[in-house]
Amino acid sequence: MAVPLARLSLPRSPSLAVSAGAKNRPAASLTFPAKSFFGAPLAATAVSVASPLPRNPANSSPLAVVAAGKKGYKMKTHKASAKRFRVTGRGKIVRRCAGKQHLLGKKNTKRKKRLSKMVQVNKSDYDNVTGALPYLKVNRKAD
Known part of the structure; x- marks a missing residue:
């Protein structure tokens, strides 16, 4: 059962604007405000949206858009x-020192003990290491 749009009685509200010459036209010619898919008004309609942040009247100069670097x-x-x-x-x-992974049978205990210790990286290699590890907190002035 289809009801023609002309017979439907729509409530009159300010948001439903009827053009001046549309009184004798069918109801399908009503002009509605432009809405987006989600029901929010599009940019073409003049709707003022209150900002949640209070504006400072002393700094009420026009907002300048600054591109983020x-x-x-x-x-x-x-x-x-x-x-x-x-x-x-x-x-x-x-x-760590090299030479402590395998073939340990022929290395004496003193040599293996020495190879087990951590040694400082040479200062000339600091640039190579810090290039590979940019977030390493290195003190270049340390002895």
Whole structure:
């Protein structure tokens, strides 16, 4: 059962504006305010939205849009280097000695004990290590 739109009685409200010459036209020609898909008014309609933040009348100059500066890319940590280097409490970079992984039968105990200790990375290699580990907190002035 279809009811024609002309016979429907729509309540008159200020939001439903009827044009001047539309009194004799069918109800389908009513002009409604433009709405977006979600029911919010589009930018073409003049709707004032109150800001939740109070405005300071002393600084009531027109708002200037400032483009946010580009921060660039995040520096990435080289994960293999992160597993090999540590920083001491004083900010020195230390590493393990090479030669303690395999073929230990022919190495004497004194040599294996010496290779077990952590040693400081040479100062000339600090740039290489800090390049691979950008967030490492290094004290370059440490002895």
